[in-house]
Amino acid sequence: xxxxxxxxxxLFEPETELSxxxxxxxxxxxxxxxxxxxxxxxxxxxxxxxHALPEHIQQMMDNHQCxxxxxxxxxxxxxxxxxxxxxxxxxxxxxxRLYPTSQERFAKDLDVVVQNFEAFCHFASILxxxxxxxxxxxxxxxxxxxxxxxxxxxxxxxxxxxxxxGIELHFGEFAVDNNxxxxxxxxxxxxxxxxxxxTIIRTPDLQTMLIVFLMELTTRPHxxxxxxxxxxxxxxxxxxETTILLTDIRQYELTPQxxxxxxxxxxxxxxxxxxxxxxxxxxxTNKTHLKSKPWQQWLRHKLGQLxxxxxxxxWLCSLFDRAPVTMWMLKxxxxxxxxxxxxxxxxxxxxxxxxxxxxxxxxxxxxxxxxCVFTDEEIEEIDSHSKELSGELSDAPKNR
Numbered sequence: 001x002x003x004x005x006x007x008x009x010x011l012f013e014p015e016t017e018l019s020x021x022x023x024x025x026x027x028x029x030x031x032x033x034x035x036x037x038x039x040x041x042x043x044x045x046x047x048x049x050x051h052a053l054p055e056h057i058q059q060m061m062d063n064h065q066c067x068x069x070x071x072x073x074x075x076x077x078x079x080x081x082x083x084x085x086x087x088x089x090x091x092x093x094x095x096x097r098l099y100p101t102s103q104e105r106f107a108k109d110l111d112v113v114v115q116n117f118e119a120f121c122h123f124a125s126i127l128x129x130x131x132x133x134x135x136x137x138x139x140x141x142x143x144x145x146x147x148x149x150x151x152x153x154x155x156x157x158x159x160x161x162x163x164x165x166g167i168e169l170h171f172g173e174f175a176v177d178n179n180x181x182x183x184x185x186x187x188x189x190x191x192x193x194x195x196x197x198x199t200i201i202r203t204p205d206l207q208t209m210l211i212v213f214l215m216e217l218t219t220r221p222h223x224x225x226x227x228x229x230x231x232x233x234x235x236x237x238x239x240x241e242t243t244i245l246l247t248d249i250r251q252y253e254l255t256p257q258x259x260x261x262x263x264x265x266x267x268x269x270x271x272x273x274x275x276x277x278x279x280x281x282x283x284x285t286n287k288t289h290l291k292s293k294p295w296q297q298w299l300r301h302k303l304g305q306l307x308x309x310x311x312x313x314x315w316l317c318s319l320f321d322r323a324p325v326t327m328w329m330l331k332x333x334x335x336x337x338x339x340x341x342x343x344x345x346x347x348x349x350x351x352x353x354x355x356x357x358x359x360x361x362x363x364x365x366x367x368x369x370x371x372c373v374f375t376d377e378e379i380e381e382i383d384s385h386s387k388e389l390s391g392e393l394s395d396a397p398k399n400r
Contacts, residue, residue, distance in 0.1 A: 003027045004225075008268045010044050011037055011229050014103070018048065025049065029057050036226035039064060039104045064106060066159040067166070070132070071110045074167060075199045077126050085119040086202060087112050088191050090174050090212060091230075094203035097196055098233040106226060108161045109154070113170045115184045117149040117348060120171035121363040127155045127167065128343070128363070135163055137337035137372055140359075142330045148172060151335075176215040180252060182208070207240040211248050217257040223264035231261050235273035242278045249279065320370030323357040329370050338366035339374070341383045353385045360386075 006028050009016050020028070025045055032041035038060050042053055053061065071093070078087050089112055096105035114120055128134065138153035150172030157166055175181040190205045204212065213234055217227065238245070249255060258279055265272050272280075319325060327350075329336050338359060346360035350368075356378070359366040365386045367374065374382075 003031050004268065007031060007035055007037065007041065007225055008270065010040055011225055012232075012270065014040070014044070014100070018044070020048075026054070029054060033060070035224045036106045037224075037229075038106050040106075063159070063161050063165070064104075066157065067108070067110075067161060068104070070157040070160065071167065072197050072199060073130070074110075074127060074132075075196075075201055077130060078123055079200055081126055082122060085114060085122050086188070086191075087114050087119075087123055088187050088202045088204065090170075090204070091209075091216070093196050093201055094209055095213075095230050095233065097194055097203070098237055099229075105230075108165045110167045111170065111174065112167055113174045113184065113187055115171070115188070117151075117171050117361070120151075120153070120169060121348070121361050123169060124153065124155065125363045127169075132157050132166070134340055137339055138366065139335050140330065140338055140368065141333055141335050143172070144331070144333055150175075174212070176212070177219060180215045180218060182212065206234065206237055207245060207248070210234045210238060210245065211252065211254070214249065214254040214257040214261075215252065217260055218254070223261060225268065228261075228264050228268060228270065231264075231276075232270070232273060235275045238275055242275065242282070245275075246279065246282050314373050317371035318373045321373060322355050323352045326357045326368050326370050330368075334370070336368055336370050337372045338368050339372055339379075341365045341367050341379070341386055344386075351386075353382055356382055358382065358386050 003024070006018065006020070006024065009018070010028070028041050029038075029045060032038045038057065042057055042061050045051070046053065052058070075087075075089075075093075089110065092105065092107055092110045096103075099105060112123075114123055124134070132155040134153060134155055136154050138151060140149055140151040142149055150170075152168055152170040152175075154163070155167045155169060156162060160166060171184075173181045173183045174187065187204055187208070190208045191202045192205055193200055193202050203209065213230055217223065220227070223231070249258065258276065262272060262276060262280055265276070320329065326336055341358075341364065343364040344360075345362050346365070348359070348361050351358050351360065357368040359368055367379065367382055367386070
């Protein structure tokens with residue numbers, strides 16, 4: 001509890017002078033990892049003690065700075081890359097814009113949303129051409145009504161947080177989990193441009209940022225101090241009417257997150273922002289508006305478990321990588337995955353090669369599957385066929 005009080009003071013009252021023993025500093029540095037406020041505590045430690053940081057904290061600071069530099073680099077590269085495609089930054093720098101100028105927000109990745117898969121290919125190609133990599137599979141889902149692709153891919157940079165960091169590039173929507181998401185049309189209508197660190201970024205407006213923040217809280221059992229600080233900054237910066245905010249909060253069933261946030265303010269002995277007090281006064285029972293997909297979620301979960309249970313289970317999983325099953329999953333709204341085979345460019349289209357489904361695109365060719373359990377021989381054979389197909393498509397007349 002003593003350490004939490006010290007961390008709270010460092011975050012909310014950075015001008016307060018502190019005189020701590022070495023053991024107290026060690027506790028604060030280690031707890032800052034849990035509370036996602038490493039930069040604030042590490043900077044304060046160096047300014048106060050003139051001592052070098054512990055090795056594990058210094059490594060985290062190095063990773064943090066590397067990630068920030070690459071995120072800003074990506075924003076600069078994207079800024080003037082297209083008049084058609086735009087990228088909206090979720091959380092991250094949008095929250096930090098509300099911080100005092102001397103504070104950096106600690107995060108391992110940057111969430112970015114673009115309109116569709118075509119825009120994803122545009123921005124992803126820029127990342128891959130400037131030092132980023134795509135070490136993991138890309139996730140795809142299909143909107144049942146429009147038949148358009150949605151999903152996300154994580155692009156990492158050397159010197160950062162490896163597969164836990166980088167840029168998480170969403171297309172079509174920003175999905176917090178299976179039940180909570182905001183589509184591109186909604187986000188684009190409320191996006192705003194801001195100057196940040198010598199570049200221009202687009203973020204949702206403050207009202208939408210608060211809703212996204214509350215959505216994110218649904219994925220956590222309790223608030224960290226960084227969550228509390230984000231919530232405090234967002235609530236105090238709001239200009240929207242309380243009734244308008246309540247409509248969104250009730251639509252997405254986020255009233256329990258207001259309670260969680262209020263409990264955190266009490267726990268850390270911080271005054272409740274007046275807007276939070278007003279919102280709490282109107283809380284009530286909500287009707288269900290969320291679209292849940294229980295059987296799709298169950299199947300996706302079971303497939304993930306099967307891949308860890310040995311050779312026979314892997315063989316069963318491989319059946320979900322056959323083209324008919326993969327396409328059935330995609331059309332039913334069950335997430336599938338794509339392995340980037342090569343960087344050959346071609347129009348966006350789905351093709352069946354032997355027993356498998358591939359997706360050609362302007363940024364490369366993907367091998368799609370429900371589980372993506374492929375042998376080396378299968379990948380080599382599919383890769384050979386896909387290169388032939390991509391070559392035919394890229395050489396085809398444009399008016400064909």
